[in-house]
Amino acid sequence: MKNIKNIFIKTKYDSDNLGHFGKLGGRYAPEMLIPALEELETAFNKAKKDPEFQKELMDLYENYDGRPTPLYYAKNLTKKLGGARIFIKNEGLNHTGAHKMNHSLGQALLAKRMGKKRLIAETGAGQHGLATATVAAKFGFDCTIFMGKVDYERQRPNVFWMEQLGAEVVQVLHGTQRLKDAVTATLQDWIANVDNTYYLLGSVLGPHPYPSMVRDFQTIVGLEVKQQLKENYNINQPDYIIACVGGGSNAIGIFHPFLDDKKVKLIGVEAGGKGVKKIGDHASRLQKNPKIGVVEGYKSYFIQDQDGQIQDTHSISAGLDYSGIGPQHGLLFQKNRVEYHYATDKEVIKAFKILAKQEGIIPALESSHAVAEAVKTAPKLSKNKVIVVNLSGRGEKDIFIVAKALKDKKWQSFLKTQI
Amino acid sequence: MNKILTQLQKIKKENRLGIMTHIVAGYPSLQKSEKLLLTMAEAGVDFIEMQIPFSDPMADGPTIMKANKVALNNKTKIKDALDLMSKLTKKIDIPLLFMGYFNTIYNYGLEKFCLDANQAGCSGLIFPDIPLDEEQQENYIEIVRKNDLIDIRLLSPASTQDRIKKNARLAKGFVYFVARKGVTGSEKSLDKSLEKNLNKIKKHLKTPIAVGFGISEKAHLNALKGKAEIAVIGSALLNQYNDKGITGVKNFLKKIG
Numbered sequence: 001m002k003n004i005k006n007i008f009i010k011t012k013y014d015s016d017n018l019g020h021f022g023k024l025g026g027r028y029a030p031e032m033l034i035p036a037l038e039e040l041e042t043a044f045n046k047a048k049k050d051p052e053f054q055k056e057l058m059d060l061y062e063n064y065d066g067r068p069t070p071l072y073y074a075k076n077l078t079k080k081l082g083g084a085r086i087f088i089k090n091e092g093l094n095h096t097g098a099h100k101m102n103h104s105l106g107q108a109l110l111a112k113r114m115g116k117k118r119l120i121a122e123t124g125a126g127q128h129g130l131a132t133a134t135v136a137a138k139f140g141f142d143c144t145i146f147m148g149k150v151d152y153e154r155q156r157p158n159v160f161w162m163e164q165l166g167a168e169v170v171q172v173l174h175g176t177q178r179l180k181d182a183v184t185a186t187l188q189d190w191i192a193n194v195d196n197t198y199y200l201l202g203s204v205l206g207p208h209p210y211p212s213m214v215r216d217f218q219t220i221v222g223l224e225v226k227q228q229l230k231e232n233y234n235i236n237q238p239d240y241i242i243a244c245v246g247g248g249s250n251a252i253g254i255f256h257p258f259l260d261d262k263k264v265k266l267i268g269v270e271a272g273g274k275g276v277k278k279i280g281d282h283a284s285r286l287q288k289n290p291k292i293g294v295v296e297g298y299k300s301y302f303i304q305d306q307d308g309q310i311q312d313t314h315s316i317s318a319g320l321d322y323s324g325i326g327p328q329h330g331l332l333f334q335k336n337r338v339e340y341h342y343a344t345d346k347e348v349i350k351a352f353k354i355l356a357k358q359e360g361i362i363p364a365l366e367s368s369h370a371v372a373e374a375v376k377t378a379p380k381l382s383k384n385k386v387i388v389v390n391l392s393g394r395g396e397k398d399i400f401i402v403a404k405a406l407k408d409k410k411w412q413s414f415l416k417t418q419i
Numbered sequence: 420m421n422k423i424l425t426q427l428q429k430i431k432k433e434n435r436l437g438i439m440t441h442i443v444a445g446y447p448s449l450q451k452s453e454k455l456l457l458t459m460a461e462a463g464v465d466f467i468e469m470q471i472p473f474s475d476p477m478a479d480g481p482t483i484m485k486a487n488k489v490a491l492n493n494k495t496k497i498k499d500a501l502d503l504m505s506k507l508t509k510k511i512d513i514p515l516l517f518m519g520y521f522n523t524i525y526n527y528g529l530e531k532f533c534l535d536a537n538q539a540g541c542s543g544l545i546f547p548d549i550p551l552d553e554e555q556q557e558n559y560i561e562i563v564r565k566n567d568l569i570d571i572r573l574l575s576p577a578s579t580q581d582r583i584k585k586n587a588r589l590a591k592g593f594v595y596f597v598a599r600k601g602v603t604g605s606e607k608s609l610d611k612s613l614e615k616n617l618n619k620i621k622k623h624l625k626t627p628i629a630v631g632f633g634i635s636e637k638a639h640l641n642a643l644k645g646k647a648e649i650a651v652i653g654s655a656l657l658n659q660y661n662d663k664g665i666t667g668v669k670n671f672l673k674k675i676g
Binding site for chain 1: 473474475477478480481484485488491496497521522523524525526527547548549550552553556573574575577578579582586597600601602
């Protein structure tokens with residue numbers, strides 16, 4: 001595979017200079033943070049223009065992270081579903097197990113250039129926290145990770161590994177004790193320690209420049225797919241690309257290089273939880289009466305009531321259990337460039353089992369949402385169509401949740417012996 | 420004339436430090452928050468911020484975050500805060516301001532909110548997460564002023580010269596200066612560089628300055644005299660209330676008065 005040299009590409013869905021994606025995005029931050037955001041923006045723009053920065057990042061992608069990740073033709077799954085050909089972009093093979101390393105490496109390099117000494121981050125599933133703790137260890141930063149209490153408890157393996165890597169993991173007790181509250185807690189820490197601390201945000205959300213910057217560091221995923229389809233399979237372009245969407249970083253990463261090519265259909269999959277009818281049962285922002293708001297420094301769609309109070313969400317996957325969605329996704333939704341569907345917890349577990357048994361790949365529960373969509377879509381398409389599924393992460397972290405959902409007796413009795 | 424301006428003149432004439440306090444509408448209940456505000460007014464404070472509770476109060480520390488949560492658990496709506504404002508401005512004469520986060524009034528409808536706030540007798544708004552930078556998107560300052568309210572601009576120790584100048588040029592009433600880097604909450608001592616930071620912004624300001632975040636003792640107020648026009652006491656007073664009830668609030672305000 002030829003080396004990719006430039007990840008900073010432009011599309012007609014980019015933000016303006018102030019971070020507005022149409023009417024969404026922006027920088028709705030308190031004065032205490034705005035100078036820090038301006039400093040970050042300046043440093044990022046400077047790094048973008050410096051060939052040394054990209055060279056160093058590409059070297060890390062290849063030799064530390066293990067990129068390029070494979071684009072794998074899932075022959076058995078294709079055969080079982082009996083429709084379109086399914087390819088899997090296996091981001092689970094990144095070092096630490098998910099696409100989160102892509103933007104963590106990029107931002108750690110930037111933090112180093114800015115002379116910061118400490119990294120802080122929010123995490124839901126723990127994959128972003130793990131990636132941040134990893135780059136902190138590698139580059140010698142102090143590191144604090146904020147995690148809602150609910151997520152802390154359900155993603156315990158990642159908490160353990162973050163601590164082994166030297167990070168302090170703080171349980172967030174306020175609000176709904178999930179990802180959004182972790183974001184708030186991290187912003188608050190940043191407000192207090194803005195001089196020496198870099199906020200390594202884990203998705204395409206928050207105030208400008210985060211949504212654009214995190215997207216740019218994830219674009220490597222889509223660029224590789226484009227090249228791998230052509231070089232390895234002689235396919236010029238896919239017909240469909242499917243990715244799960246919490247904040248939306250893996251999805252934007254794989255969509256971005258295809259946005260201006262309207263022939264490629266793009267599908268984002270939200271967490272349908274127990275069903276999208278009732279607030280509190282799901283984390284689907286764009287399914288029923290999407291509502292715009294301004295929270296955590298950006299304007300986008302949020303699950304909220306009439307008064308703009310953010311509401312509880314539910315998903316079997318901690319990484320998608322979030323009430324907001326990145327502002328560029330909001331724009332892509334408004335422009336009908338990306339279709340946003342959902343998968344319920346039940347469909348997700350079913351998809352998880354199919355992929356494991358058919359292909360020997362254990363997907364993260366987040367990524368299983370994308371697989372679930374492929375399971376629904378592929379049989380309806382003809383055999384000459386091509387679907388690419390972004391498998392954002394691998395599933396080892398979910399062992400407790402999956403074993404519980406599958407009511408696995410052997411695992412339950414094993415756990416008892418461990419106490 | 421807007422009551423904020425009248426009150427500022429009064430403080431100046433009396434040559435003293437003004438006091439602004441804070442309550443959260445609906446905390447610990449609507450009725451009790453009303454009583455708390457009345458107690459503060461009777462004790463002679465100059466301005467009171469009434470916070471509209473929000474699910475994600477980014478700039479607030481533990482004390483006020485918890486109060487927000489309780490108020491929301493009590494099902495306090497924006498409408499309730501407006502009704503409370505209306506009721507209280509009929510009883511007391513000092514300026515009351517709404518404090519909160521942009522999402523609540525954005526969802527209510529900014530135009531409608533400002534109209535209703537004005538009708539309820541509110542004098543100004545303090546909303547930290549709608550900065551100058553989004554004026555073109557939201558026309559916040561324009562809409563607020565059209566409804567005879569004053570939008571209080573915020574500055575912080577992190578503010579650059581450029582941002583100080585931009586905000587100073589637009590400022591009306593007073594500027595709210597955040598005394599230290601961090602969220603709201605009481606502290607034992609004032610930030611060491613506070614005086615230096617105040618001098619940095621004063622050069623560009625024509626309006627008086629209110630200093631908030633971490634102000635909790637009489638010694639802090641003494642230190643602010645002559646350097647700022649208003650001291651803001653938020654969490655410290657709420658802590659008194661949580662520990663010792665209305666009497667605690669009365670005693671505290673008496674002690675510092």
